[in-house]
Amino acid sequence: MFQGGYMGKVLRVNLTTKKVSVEDLPEKIARDYIGGAGFGVKYLFDEVPGDVDPLGPDNKLIFAPGPLSGTSAPCASRMAVTTKSPLTGAVGMSLSGGYFPVELKFAGYDVLIIEGQADTPVYLHIRDDKVAIKNAEKLWGMDTQITQSIIKQDVNDHNTRIACIGQAGENQSKMAAIINERRAFGRKGVGAVMGSKNLKAIAIRGSGQVPLANPKAFETARKFMLEAMKQSPVLYPEFSKLGTPMVVDATSAMGIFPSENYRNTGEKDYSTTIGVEASISRNKGSEHCYGCPVGCTQLKLAQGRGYEGGMSDPEYETYYSLGSVVGVESVDSIIYNDMLCDKYGLDTMSVGVTIAFAMELFERGMLTAADTNGLDLRFGNHQAVTQLIEEIAFRREGMGALLCDGSRIMAEKVGGEADDFAMHIKGLELPAYDPRGAKAHGLNFATSYTGADHNRGYAFQEVFGIPVPNAYDRFAVAGKGWLTKWNQDIRCATTDCPTMCGFLMDMAVPAIAEQNTADLVSSVSGIALTKEDVGMVGERVNNLARVFNITAGFTRADDTFPKRIMAETLKEGGSSGQRISQEDLDLMLDEYYEARNWRQDGVPTRQKLAELDLPEAAAVLVARGLL
Template sequence: MYGWTGKKVIIDLSNSKVYHEDIAEKLLKQYLGGRGLNAKILYDMTVAETDPLGPDNPLIFSTGPLTGSLIPTNGRYTVTAKSPLTGIFGDGNSAGFWAPELKYAGFDTVVITGVSEKPVYIWINDGQVEIKEAAHLWGRDVWETTVSLKETLGPNIQVAAIGQAGENQVKYAAIINNLKRAVGRCGMGAVMGSKNLKAVVVRGTQPVKIAHPEEHLKVVDEMLKHIYSAPGYPIRSTLGTTAITDIYIRNGTMPINNAQKAYDEQTKKLTSDKIAAYTTGLKGCFACPIHCSRYTKYTEQGPYSDAYSEGPEYETIVAIGPRCGNYSLPSILKLNQLLNQFGLDSISTGGVISFIMECYQRGLINKEQVDNLDLSWGNVETIIELVRKIAYREGCGAWLAQGVRKLSEEIKGSEDFAIHVKGLEPAEQEPRGMKAWGLGWAVSNRGADHLRAFPLAETTWTKEDAVRAFGSEEVVDRFAYTGKEKLVKWSEEVSGFTDSLEMCKFAQMALTIPIEMTAKALWTVTGWEIDEQELLKIGERIVNLERMYNVRLGLGKKDDKLPPRYAEPLKEGASQGQSFDINKLLDKYYTVRGWNVETGHPTREKLLELGLAFTIR
C-alpha cells in the first residue's frame, strides 16, 4: 500500500493488551484517514449510551494518506471520541511534528480503549507498542512531562500529553504536542485523563511509500509555487493568525465582554504590530512553507516578564483578552503560556470565564460562589487565578470545569447570554457581522465551530469568484444572507476532505490551493486516481456520517441554532445594526444538503447515495 501504512493498533488499557489490525483499503478510499476514518471508527465502536468519560469511549488518533510525504502542510492529525463537554460527536485537530512520526513508526491509526488502573503512557517505537508506568509524570504540566520523557526516551521522540486539566478531567481539557500545539476542542484531554493516560509518545524511522516519486516532486513544486504566489502568503507567513485581529477590529466583528459588543477602541492595543514587537522567531510545522506560528517572549520588567510560548493565535488572544474585557497584551502572553502548560482549550476557557463574568456583572452570582474573587471585566489577576483553579478543579474551578452550558443550567436568568452551540463554546468570530460563519456554527456537528465550515470566501473572494462558484455576488457580502447555504455546504465538504487528508486549511482554503491540484497530490502519493468531485463527495460523506452519529443521540433541527444574544443588533463599530436570524438560512441549507427540512436529518436517499446505509435505522 502506498501513502497509508494500512495498519492500526488497538490498545486496551483495562487489560494491558495491544492488538494489531489491518485497515481495509476500501475503508481508506471511502474516508481517506484522519477525521473521516476516525468518524467511522467512533460510529462503529460506540452507542448512544456510551459514557464519554467511561472505559467504552475510544480515544482515536489518526494521520492521513499524505502524512509524512513531501506534500506541503501534511503534518496534522485528528483525535476523536464522544465529547465529555457536549455529549455528542467530538474531535480535535493539531499540527506540529507528532503525526508524521506516528506514520514513520508504522501506523495510520491508534485506538485506545478501557481505563488503566494506574497512570501510564504509551510508547510506540518503530512498530513496537508498550504501556509504561507514568506515576512519576502524574501531576506535572505538559512542558515538564515532555522534557522528562525526552530525557528518558531520547531527544527525537514526539510527545502528545495532557497537563493537570486533563488529569482532573476538565470537560474542555486539551491534548498538547510539541509543547504548544493543541488538540483543543471538545475535551479530548479529559477523555485521555479519564483513561489514566498521561501521554502518547512516538518514534519511527520507517519510510512512507510513494506511488509516483517523480510526479510527486513535480506536484510538490507546483503547490509550493502556488503557496508562495498567493496574495495572502506574505501576511500569513510573518504575522500568522494575529493578522486577523486587524481585520476583525476594522470590521467590528471581535467578541467583547462575552459578545455584548463587537468593537471597542481598546482592541487597538492588540493589533498584529503590537504582538510582533514581542516575536522572537517564526515556526513552521512539518513540511510547511507557511510557518504561520511565532515564538513570543515578554522581556520587560513586571509581573509577566517570564511569559514565553509559541503563539498566541488569534483565537487565544481574543478568548482570554477582549472576550473577558482584558486588553493587557503582556497578560495575554502569560495566559497563553499557562493554557499550554495546563493543557486547556483556550477558546472554551475564555468562553467560560467571560460567561461567569457576565453573570457577576448582572448580579446572578455573588463573590462567595467564586471564592471571593473580583470578577469585574478585565481583572487580569482574577483571569489568571481562574485558569489555575479550573486546571486543578480547585474551589470554584470545579464548577467552571463543566463548561458554559452546564453552568447556565445552574444559574437562573443566564440562558440568553450562555454563548454555546450544542454545548461547545464558539470561537472568536461575530456571526452578526459574518452571516456564513453564523450558519456554520449552527449546523456544525461538534457544536459552535469556526473550522468545520471555515467559510473564508465570504470575506476574501471577489464578486466574480462568488458568481462563478455560487451564482451570486452577495455571497461575498458579509451582511447578506443570499447564497450562504451554498457557501457553507461547499466549505464544509472542503474542510471534510482536507481534515481527512490531514492537510492544513491555511493552504487548502486560505491560500486556495486548487482542489484538482490536491487530487493530483493524492494520486502521486497513493496511486489512486481521483478528481475534484470525488474529493468533495468524500467530504460530503464525512459530514453526513458525523451528522448521523448525532442523530443517533437524538439531535436534529431543534439543536441547529445560535444563542439568543445574536438576535440583538450590534450597537457600535463597522457592523453596527447587524443581527443574525438562523431562520433565514436553515431550511435552505437543509435543502441544498438533501436533508429533511422538518427534522434536519439526512434523507434515506442521501444516505444511500453516500454509502451510509449502515446508519439507517
C-alpha cells in the same frame, strides 16, 4: 496492498485488558475517507454508540494522520483525534500539527485507537513495532511541558515526540486539551477523555518512511501546490511574518471581533490595544510544523511584572478568548495566560469564553464576591483570568469546579437566566467571529458536527474575500445554506482528511484545493481519486458525523445560536445594524438542509445516504425509527 501514502495498519491499544494489536487498514476505508478526521469519524461511528458516556471505558480516542502526513507535501503535518466529546456530547474531533503526528506514520501506522480504561496512570510508548504500556504514576500531577521532558529522559531519546495531558486532563475538565510540544489538540475536551482513561501521554518515535506510489506525479502535484502558495497575496508576504494574530485587525475592521462576552456591540475597538501592532512588538521569531515552508507560528515573549518571561505563541483565537472577550487589553497577559493553558493542558478558547460568561454574571450580580471567594471578576481583570485558569485546571472547589466543565454545564449550575449569556453552540464555546456580521461563517457554527467550530467550514469568502473580494455579501442570509455546505465539505475533504493545514484553504488555494488534493492523494497512494471523489469524501464524513450526533440525541433545535446573537443588534462598527433573527436562522437552515438533501428536521435522507454509500448510517437511523 497499499502502494504508498498509507502504512496500511491500525494500531489498537486496550487499556483495560492491556492488549495491543495491529490490524489491516481496509482499502475501502482509505478510498472513502482518505484519512485524518475521515478515519476518525468512520471508526467512531462503527465502534462507539452515540449514547456512551464520553468519560467512561466505552468511549475511544482515535488518532489519525492522513496519507499526505510524513510525505514532502507541504503543510501536511497534521493529525486528527476523534472521540465522543464530553463537552458537547457530539463528535469531538480536534486537529493538531507539529511533529508528533508524522511520527505515527514513521512508526508504521495510519490509525491509533485507544480503548478501555487503565486502572492506574499509564503512558503509551511506541517505537515502530515495539509498543509498550508503561507506568505513569510518577508523571501524574505534572504539567504538559515537564511531562514531555521527563518522558524523553526516561526513554533515553529526546527526539521522541509526545502528546500528553496536563493537570486539567487528569482532573477531567471538559475543556482539557491534549498537548504536543506547545501545540494542542485543543477543543471539545479530548484531554478529559484521555484523563478518564488514565492515559497521561503517548510517546512515539518511528524510523520508517512514507512510500510514494507515483513519485513523478506526486512531484508535479507538489510543485503545483508550492507555486499556488507562492502566488497567494497573503501567505508569504504577511501570514508567514504575522501569523494568525493579523486577523485581529481584519475582523475588528469588519466589526466581527467579539468582546466582553459579546455585550460590546461594536462601540469599542480592541485592535488598538491587542491588534497586530501591539502583539508584534513581543515577537521572538517563527516556528514551523513538519514540512511547512510558511512557519506561521509566532513566538512571543511577555513583558512586565507578573508576566515577564512568559513565552507562548497565542493564535488569533486566543487574542479573543484571553483578550477581548474577557475585556482584557494586555497583550502580555494574553501571552502569559496562553502559556498557562498550554502548561495545564486547557483549550484557551473554551476557557476564555467561559471566564467571560462568569464575568458577565458577576457584573450582573448573578455571581457575587461570595461565589468568587473575593475575586473581582470585572471584565478586563487579567490577573483574575490568570487565577481562574489555575482554579479550572485543578478543578478547585468554588470557581474552579463551577467553570471547569465549560459554559453549558456552568449555566445549568448557576440556573435561572444564566444560559442567556452563555456563548456556546451544542456546548462548544463560540470562536472569535461574531456570526451576526458573517452569516455563512455563523451558519457553519450552528451546523458543524462538532458544535461552534470555525474550522469545520470556514467561510473564507466572507472573512477574507477569497477567492474574489465581495463575491459574497457577508450580511446576506440567502444563499448561505449552499455556501456553508460547500465550505464544510471542501474543508473536510481537502484539510481535515488528507491531512492538510487549514490556513492553506483559507488563504491560498481554495479554488484549486479539490483538484490538488485529488492529485496529491492519488499520487502518494495509487488510489485514483477524482476531484469529485474528493468532494464526496467531505460530504460523506459530514453526513456520517451528523448521523452519529443524531444517535447522540441532537436535533434541528440544536442547530442554533446563543440567545444574545439572536436578540441583540450590533450597534456600531463594521457590522452595525446586523443581527440574526429566528426567521433568518430558519431560512438559512432550510436552505442548508436542502443543499445537503436532508429532511427539514435535519436528518439525512435515505437517498443521500445511499448516494454516499453509507448503508451503516441508514441502518442505525432505521433501527432508531428515524428513517
